[in-house]
Amino acid sequence: MRGDSTAERIKSVAVQLFAQKGFEATAIREIADAAQVSTSSLYHYIDTKEELLTEIMTAAMLKLIKCSLAVVDPTDSPPGRLVALVRCHVGMQIIDRLAALVTDNEIRALHGDDRAKVLKLRDEYEERWTSTLTEGKEDGVFDVAVPKVARLALLEMCNGVARWYKDDGPMAVAEICDHFATLALSMVNAQRDGRPLRIADVTREPSVALYERLVHIAKGGVIE
Amino acid sequence: MRGDSTAERIKSVAVQLFAQKGFEATAIREIADAAQVSTSSLYHYIDTKEELLTEIMTAAMLKLIKCSLAVVDPTDSPPGRLVALVRCHVGMQIIDRLAALVTDNEIRALHGDDRAKVLKLRDEYEERWTSTLTEGKEDGVFDVAVPKVARLALLEMCNGVARWYKDDGPMAVAEICDHFATLALSMVNAQRDGRPLRIADVTREPSVALYERLVHIAKGGVIE
Amino acid sequence: MRGDSTAERIKSVAVQLFAQKGFEATAIREIADAAQVSTSSLYHYIDTKEELLTEIMTAAMLKLIKCSLAVVDPTDSPPGRLVALVRCHVGMQIIDRLAALVTDNEIRALHGDDRAKVLKLRDEYEERWTSTLTEGKEDGVFDVAVPKVARLALLEMCNGVARWYKDDGPMAVAEICDHFATLALSMVNAQRDGRPLRIADVTREPSVALYERLVHIAKGGVIE
Amino acid sequence: MRGDSTAERIKSVAVQLFAQKGFEATAIREIADAAQVSTSSLYHYIDTKEELLTEIMTAAMLKLIKCSLAVVDPTDSPPGRLVALVRCHVGMQIIDRLAALVTDNEIRALHGDDRAKVLKLRDEYEERWTSTLTEGKEDGVFDVAVPKVARLALLEMCNGVARWYKDDGPMAVAEICDHFATLALSMVNAQRDGRPLRIADVTREPSVALYERLVHIAKGGVIE
DNA sequence: TATGAATGAGAGTTCATTCAT
DNA sequence: GATGAATGAACTCTCATTCAT
Numbered sequence: 007m008r009g010d011s012t013a014e015r016i017k018s019v020a021v022q023l024f025a026q027k028g029f030e031a032t033a034i035r036e037i038a039d040a041a042q043v044s045t046s047s048l049y050h051y052i053d054t055k056e057e058l059l060t061e062i063m064t065a066a067m068l069k070l071i072k073c074s075l076a077v078v079d080p081t082d083s084p085p086g087r088l089v090a091l092v093r094c095h096v097g098m099q100i101i102d103r104l105a106a107l108v109t110d111n112e113i114r115a116l117h118g119d120d121r122a123k124v125l126k127l128r129d130e131y132e133e134r135w136t137s138t139l140t141e142g143k144e145d146g147v148f149d150v151a152v153p154k155v156a157r158l159a160l161l162e163m164c165n166g167v168a169r170w171y172k173d174d175g176p177m178a179v180a181e182i183c184d185h186f187a188t189l190a191l192s193m194v195n196a197q198r199d200g201r202p203l204r205i206a207d208v209t210r211e212p213s214v215a216l217y218e219r220l221v222h223i224a225k226g227g228v229i230e
Numbered sequence: 231m232r233g234d235s236t237a238e239r240i241k242s243v244a245v246q247l248f249a250q251k252g253f254e255a256t257a258i259r260e261i262a263d264a265a266q267v268s269t270s271s272l273y274h275y276i277d278t279k280e281e282l283l284t285e286i287m288t289a290a291m292l293k294l295i296k297c298s299l300a301v302v303d304p305t306d307s308p309p310g311r312l313v314a315l316v317r318c319h320v321g322m323q324i325i326d327r328l329a330a331l332v333t334d335n336e337i338r339a340l341h342g343d344d345r346a347k348v349l350k351l352r353d354e355y356e357e358r359w360t361s362t363l364t365e366g367k368e369d370g371v372f373d374v375a376v377p378k379v380a381r382l383a384l385l386e387m388c389n390g391v392a393r394w395y396k397d398d399g400p401m402a403v404a405e406i407c408d409h410f411a412t413l414a415l416s417m418v419n420a421q422r423d424g425r426p427l428r429i430a431d432v433t434r435e436p437s438v439a440l441y442e443r444l445v446h447i448a449k450g451g452v453i454e
Numbered sequence: 455m456r457g458d459s460t461a462e463r464i465k466s467v468a469v470q471l472f473a474q475k476g477f478e479a480t481a482i483r484e485i486a487d488a489a490q491v492s493t494s495s496l497y498h499y500i501d502t503k504e505e506l507l508t509e510i511m512t513a514a515m516l517k518l519i520k521c522s523l524a525v526v527d528p529t530d531s532p533p534g535r536l537v538a539l540v541r542c543h544v545g546m547q548i549i550d551r552l553a554a555l556v557t558d559n560e561i562r563a564l565h566g567d568d569r570a571k572v573l574k575l576r577d578e579y580e581e582r583w584t585s586t587l588t589e590g591k592e593d594g595v596f597d598v599a600v601p602k603v604a605r606l607a608l609l610e611m612c613n614g615v616a617r618w619y620k621d622d623g624p625m626a627v628a629e630i631c632d633h634f635a636t637l638a639l640s641m642v643n644a645q646r647d648g649r650p651l652r653i654a655d656v657t658r659e660p661s662v663a664l665y666e667r668l669v670h671i672a673k674g675g676v677i678e
Numbered sequence: 679m680r681g682d683s684t685a686e687r688i689k690s691v692a693v694q695l696f697a698q699k700g701f702e703a704t705a706i707r708e709i710a711d712a713a714q715v716s717t718s719s720l721y722h723y724i725d726t727k728e729e730l731l732t733e734i735m736t737a738a739m740l741k742l743i744k745c746s747l748a749v750v751d752p753t754d755s756p757p758g759r760l761v762a763l764v765r766c767h768v769g770m771q772i773i774d775r776l777a778a779l780v781t782d783n784e785i786r787a788l789h790g791d792d793r794a795k796v797l798k799l800r801d802e803y804e805e806r807w808t809s810t811l812t813e814g815k816e817d818g819v820f821d822v823a824v825p826k827v828a829r830l831a832l833l834e835m836c837n838g839v840a841r842w843y844k845d846d847g848p849m850a851v852a853e854i855c856d857h858f859a860t861l862a863l864s865m866v867n868a869q870r871d872g873r874p875l876r877i878a879d880v881t882r883e884p885s886v887a888l889y890e891r892l893v894h895i896a897k898g899g900v901i902e
Numbered sequence: 903t904a905t906g907a908a909t910g911a912g913a914g915t916t917c918a919t920t921c922a923t
Numbered sequence: 924g925a926t927g928a929a930t931g932a933a934c935t936c937t938c939a940t941t942c943a944t
Contacts, residue, residue, distance in 0.1 A: 599860065650867075
């Protein structure tokens, strides 16, 4: 549990630089400089530049999956799960914004097994969105033509958050999460008994509380 | 009088490579090889690698703007304009897929005036989305909490198309355009007289016809 | 006699650029641009860049020799010839300043026969200085330890003029020529009957008149 | 504690090549080859080619200034100072011949601050010549029309030494220094009580001794 | 654990020159 | 006489990585 501060610092500045300038445009020397180590020292902590990227992406994906597992109840109804998925995803896009950006933008820099590993994680995660949408359509609670198209639209829309979010923006994170959850419910025409479903219809947990749970889990907190 | 094929070829292969590997990861020598010219010959047609990217992005943005101006009637109602915007945007993401991908992913490779020029075009274009959403909310035809958030969500969702679209996919382009237009109308809860609006309620032009117009305009055709 | 204006223009801008930036630092394209022709057209007028330099240097040396032959009377006494040599040399350094600069600075850019040709001309010319000094020493009219050292000192001192001369300087060209002639006479302790020689003791031609003759000859005038 | 031989070697071969072929005509690869390092290793020791030139020039100028400060007594009479300046300058042109050549020929390859820095040093140094000549004229010990013209003539004449000096020449260095000192005294008509001044009239230090002091100081020796 | 020195490969770009038209 | 297109070779400089210390 004792923080290996140098290793952490390296990963941290790497995420920042990869997010800001892109993987290819970031020189290993820049990372070393920013982390205040020499380039040769850097290589005590990483194997290769690409492996560093892989670690960053894998960690981000695992964190996202961990959070979504903690927050999305698989026994819940499709609308309940959708709201949880969206709030969790959008929340994580903000909490772990730079890593999310990197994960979304730099997969093509990865090759072979590294790439496959990350893509596998992503596919597993996205499958939970697909099944939620499909089940909801079968249940008649979602009115959506093609669940897969809806999933693509929803995920891109949520991933986009990391692209435009600014820390000094006017909107609270929890607020943004709820806006997106609402947009998602609308998008899939979620309704019960002919009446459109709202967030309050599917969950009692306030977005702020959920957001705090995410922060805690993301920080390495144990899932209770 | 016959087209300057070399210059076109260079731009074309550059778009492909930039889209596939990213700007930074693409070597000027790869572009030259793919275009079947020597690197030094390449420099007869371009000034710098960055300027080549700028031209690609500017051209893509201008094409998109040209198409949307041709296809979106500013006197139309907000729902009509939204459907047109979405169908046009999604259509162009597919017609000009690689350039769209590049434009969306590689702005950070641009610096100074080049970057500013492209961002200015993008902002002007996106402003037309914002005003459509705002006006629709004011008219009561859209039920959306914060138009700007909706715009961000909509645009990211539509931009995403270029990321996952495959030429050999099961769905026709016009079909995809309509799916997205439908999702968009749902997302903003477009309704009139308490009843949700469908595409057919706001336009009579079939998506296929519109798509063909886009292809024609994008190919340099004149706007009638 | 009809001026081949393009060829002249090329040589003229080449001299300017070579003088300003040096031969190696001047691109053939810069010459073409400045001469307002395309690079390929340029090659109708020159063989190679090096040959262009050779021509410039040869022309400058020939002009200098022509002038000095016209102005230095071989039957004159050593002091008279020295004054004439210095006035002529310094005058030409100013009249043909850029070419003189190039000739002095860029010989190492020349190779093989080109280099030899220019060096031969220079050696022939300098030999006339040596013989003047040697003869003057033998006659007892110059008091100088080693004529060859004096020649080196004198020539470098005179060549230097092209390095510092500015068109808008405070001193007239003829004035500068006379200052240098006086310095030269002093340097070699020119004297007759125990009394130092002045310019007026060895020539009646005013420097201004001589300068005008130089300008005329340098412009291609015939030697009468 | 033993000298950083690689860095020294690089500077040393760079001076040789720059002197021989000129800055622009010297490829960074040639320097690397001659210094027996790879081009990329070279860049551990230098920032850019231009900065390497700047360092060479600055070091040469500083060395010259250091020597002249050690050797020229500011309380001495103008003729004494002139002799010291000339002997020192000519001596250094030979001791540090290649660097002197480079410093004199390649300033135009420098830009911006680099150029300004070197020119400032040169101007400061040359000012000491001007003041010596001016003071000598005021004292009546030099008979020279315009001190500034004399300074230009003297400096160019002395700088020239590096251009023609050959190690295997017939003349000892100290001898050359004295020849030039004598020429300088004559050039400015240095006299006292109507009789021309000779070196022996102004200094008792033999040129050989002074030359040895210069070598010692130039090698980094301390000024006592 | 830390790093200065080292490097082969390759980056983007420019060079002087040629040639078909 | 003029030029747009073309190019092989070379340019300065940076890359990710290694290794002896």
